[in-house]
Amino acid sequence: MSIAESTAESTADAKPVAARRAAIVQLDDKLINQIAAGEVIERPASLLKELLENSVDAGATRIRVHAERGGLKRIAVQDDGAGIPEAETRLALSRHATSKLRRFDDLFNVDTLGFRGEALPSIAAVSRLSLTSRTADSASAFQVTCDGGAVGAPRPVAHPPGTTVEAIDLFYNTPARRKFLRTEKTELKHLDDVVRRVALSRFDLDIHFVHDGREVFHALAARTAAERERRIAGICGAPFAGQSVYFEDETDIMTLRGWMGLPTFSRSQRDLQYFFVNERAVRDHLIAHAVRRAYHDVLYHGRHPAFALFFHIQPNLVDVNVHPAKSEVRFRDSRAVHDYIYRTLHRAIAALTPGESAVELPTPAAVAAARAPGAGQGGYGSGAAQRNIRMLVAEQMDNYRALHPSADADAGATQPGANGEEAPPMGYALAQLKGIYILAENADGLIMVDMHAAHERITYETLKRQATEQSAGSQPLVVPLSILVSAAEAEAAEQFHDVFNDLGFEIDRLGGEQLAVRAVPELLVKADIEMLVRDVLSDLLEHGSSERITNAEHEILSSIACHGSIRANRKLTHAEMNALLRQMEQVERSAQCNHGRPTWMSVSLPEIDKWFMRGR
Numbered sequence: 001m002s003i004a005e006s007t008a009e010s011t012a013d014a015k016p017v018a019a020r021r022a023a024i025v026q027l028d029d030k031l032i033n034q035i036a037a038g039e040v041i042e043r044p045a046s047l048l049k050e051l052l053e054n055s056v057d058a059g060a061t062r063i064r065v066h067a068e069r070g071g072l073k074r075i076a077v078q079d080d081g082a083g084i085p086e087a088e089t090r091l092a093l094s095r096h097a098t099s100k101l102r103r104f105d106d107l108f109n110v111d112t113l114g115f116r117g118e119a120l121p122s123i124a125a126v127s128r129l130s131l132t133s134r135t136a137d138s139a140s141a142f143q144v145t146c147d148g149g150a151v152g153a154p155r156p157v158a159h160p161p162g163t164t165v166e167a168i169d170l171f172y173n174t175p176a177r178r179k180f181l182r183t184e185k186t187e188l189k190h191l192d193d194v195v196r197r198v199a200l201s202r203f204d205l206d207i208h209f210v211h212d213g214r215e216v217f218h219a220l221a222a223r224t225a226a227e228r229e230r231r232i233a234g235i236c237g238a239p240f241a242g243q244s245v246y247f248e249d250e251t252d253i254m255t256l257r258g259w260m261g262l263p264t265f266s267r268s269q270r271d272l273q274y275f276f277v278n279e280r281a282v283r284d285h286l287i288a289h290a291v292r293r294a295y296h297d298v299l300y301h302g303r304h305p306a307f308a309l310f311f312h313i314q315p316n317l318v319d320v321n322v323h324p325a326k327s328e329v330r331f332r333d334s335r336a337v338h339d340y341i342y343r344t345l346h347r348a349i350a351a352l353t354p355g356e357s358a359v360e361l362p363t364p365a366a367v368a369a370a371r372a373p374g375a376g377q378g379g380y381g382s383g384a385a386q387r388n389i390r391m392l393v394a395e396q397m398d399n400y401r402a403l404h405p406s407a408d409a410d411a412g413a414t415q416p417g418a419n420g421e422e423a424p425p426m427g428y429a430l431a432q433l434k435g436i437y438i439l440a441e442n443a444d445g446l447i448m449v450d451m452h453a454a455h456e457r458i459t460y461e462t463l464k465r466q467a468t469e470q471s472a473g474s475q476p477l478v479v480p481l482s483i484l485v486s487a488a489e490a491e492a493a494e495q496f497h498d499v500f501n502d503l504g505f506e507i508d509r510l511g512g513e514q515l516a517v518r519a520v521p522e523l524l525v526k527a528d529i530e531m532l533v534r535d536v537l538s539d540l541l542e543h544g545s546s547e548r549i550t551n552a553e554h555e556i557l558s559s560i561a562c563h564g565s566i567r568a569n570r571k572l573t574h575a576e577m578n579a580l581l582r583q584m585e586q587v588e589r590s591a592q593c594n595h596g597r598p599t600w601m602s603v604s605l606p607e608i609d610k611w612f613m614r615g616r
C-alpha cells in the first residue's frame with residue numbers, strides 16, 4: 001500500500017484516531033544513543049567493522065580479534081596502535097567526540113576511516129563496553145566501562161601500549177534489535193567477511209581472528225610479491241589467486257590496481273567482489289556498473305566477475321560522508337571515475353592474450369609504475385600473470401590426464417622453426433584431436449586449442465574491428481518510429497544527437513516528450529528499437545555514456561561469428577592450424593571465446609614429466 005493510499009483511508013474512516021495524540025517530549029540521552037546506534041550498529045559484524053577501523057586509524061600493525069557466539073556474547077579487539085591518554089578515555093565514549101575532525105572543511109579531506117565520533121558511544125549504548133588503552137609514554141593503561149549508559153571513572157590496569165575494546169552481550173538492552181539477528185553461524189560468517197575485508201584493505205597489517213577459542217583466520221603482514229600472493233590466496237581462496245591477474249595503472253589523480261579474476265573464473269554470485277576507495281571498502285553502483293561493462297563482452301550471461309580492486313584518488317575529490325556506516329562514497333566527478341575504471345579494466349581484459357603479459361598495461365604510466373621501486377617487486381607483473389594462467393591450466397588439466405596424444409609422425413618433420421629458432425607463444429601445430437582440438441608444441445610444452453571457440457573469438461574480434469573502422473551503416477525506416485519519453489530523456493536525445501548519429505541512428509525531437517526515430521544502424525534493423533533507445537537514454541542520463549548500442553551490435557556480430565566459425569569435425573591442414581595459432585597471438589581477448597569459455601590450455605613439460613614420474 002502506498003503512503004497516499006494509507007492516508008486516504010485513515011482520513012476517510014478513522015477520524016477519532018487522528019484526534020488521539022501524545023505530547024512532545026525531549027528524549028533522554030540513553031534513548032537517543034540507542035536510536036542512533038541503530039544506524040551504525042546493525043549486527044555484530046558492523047560493531048567489529050567500527051572497532052577495526054579505529055585500530056587502523058590508530059596506526060596499529062597487529063590486531064587481535066576475539067569473538068564468542070557469533071559476536072553476540074562478546075567481541076574484543078586489541079591493537080598496538082597509538083592508544084588514548086587517560087584524560088580522554090571517557091570522552092571517547094561520548095557522542096560526537098573525535099580526534100579526527102576539527103572543522104567542517106576537514107570533512108572534504110578525510111584521511112582516516114572514521115570521523116563521525118559515533119561508533120564507541122553507539123556500541124556503548126547497545127552492549128556492556130569496556131575500553132582499555134595505554135599510550136606509548138604512559139606507565140599504565142587506563143580502563144573505562146560503560147554499562148547501560150553511565151560511564152565510570154578511568155582506573156589503572158595492566159595492558160601493553162595500544163587499545164582493547166570489548167563489547168559484551170550485544171543488544172542485551174534492545175531485544176527488538178536482537179530479534180532481527182540470524183543464527184550464530186550466519187553472524188560469524190559476517191564477522192569473518194569484515195575481518196577479511198580489512199585484511200585486504202591493508203596488506204601491512206597482521207590480523208588474527210579467533211572465534212569460540214578457535215582460530216578462524218590469520219593474515220600475516222605481506223611485503224614481498226610472494227607474500228602478497230599468499231595473502232590474497234588466504235583471503236580470497238587459492239582458486240581466485242590462481243585464476244586472476246595482477247595489474248596496476250596510474251594517472252595524475254587516480255590509480256587503480258589489484259587482481260582481476262579471469263573471465264573463465266566467473267561466479268554465479270557477486271561474492272568475490274572487493275572494491276576499495278582509498279583503503280575503504282565500499283559498495284558503489286557506479287563502480288559496479290563500470291566493472292560490469294568492462295567484463296561485459298567476455299562473460300556468460302548471468303555470471304559475475306571476481307575481483308579485488310584498489311582505487312586511490314585525492315581525498316578532496318571524494319565525499320565519504322554520505323552513509324552512516326561509511327560504506328558508500330560520492331565522487332566529485334563521478335563520470336571521470338567511471339570512465340577511468342571502465343577503460344583501465346577493459347584494457348587489462350583485452351590484454352589477456354596468450355603468451356603475452358596479462359598484467360602490464362600498454363601505457364607508459366603503468367609500465368613505469370610497475371617498475372617503480374616497491375611497486376612491481378621483481379617481476380610481480382608479468383611473472384604472476386604467467387604463473388596464474390599456468391595454474392589455471394594445471395587445474396583444468398585433470399580432465400586430460402588420460403590423454404595419449406597420437407604422435408603424428410610426419411608433423412615434426414614439417415615443423416616450421418625446426419631449425420633452432422624459438423617457437424612462438426602458441427607454438428606449432430602437431431595434430432588435430434577428434435576433429436575438435438588442435439595440439440601444438442611451444443617452448444614450454446603442449447598446447448591444446450578448442451578450434452571452434454578460438455576461431456569464433458577471432459572472427460568476432462575481427463567483425464567488431466571492421467564495424468568500428470567503417471562508419472556504421474544506417475538504414476532509414478519506411479515509417480518513422482515515434483516514442484514517448486520524459487522531458488529529461490527528450491533533452492538527452494537532443495544533447496547526444498551527434499552521438500546517436502555516429503552510431504547510425506537518426507532521432508529527432510518532435511515535441512516536449514516525443515521522439516521520432518527515422519533511421520537505425522543496419523545491424524539493428526531487427527532489434528527492439530524502442531526498448532534500445534529508451535535504455536540508452538536512461539544510461540545517458542545516469543552515466544553520461546552508453547554502451548548499449550555497441551553491445552547490441554556486438555551480440556549480433558557474436559552470433560554471426562559463432563555460425564561463421566569452423567565447426568567441429570572439420571579436418572584442418574597443418575598450415576591452417578598454424579595460421580589459427582598465429583591469429584590467436586594477435587587478437588585481443590583470445591583466451592576466452594565469446595561465451596567466456598577458455599579457448600586454449602597448456603601443459604608444461606615438467607608437468608608431463610610428473611605424470612610419467614620422470615625426474616629431470
Ligand code: ADP
Nearest residue numbers: 054058092098099114115116117118119120163
Ligand atoms: P571516530 O572513529 O569517528 O573518531 P569513534 O567513536 O569510533 O569515533 O572513536 C572516538 C575516538 O576514540 C577516536 O576519534 C579516537 O581518537 C579514539 N579511539 C577509538 N578507538 C581507538 C583505538 N583503537 N586506538 C586509539 N584511539 C581510539
Ligand code: MG
Nearest residue numbers: 050054114119
Ligand atoms: Mg571510529
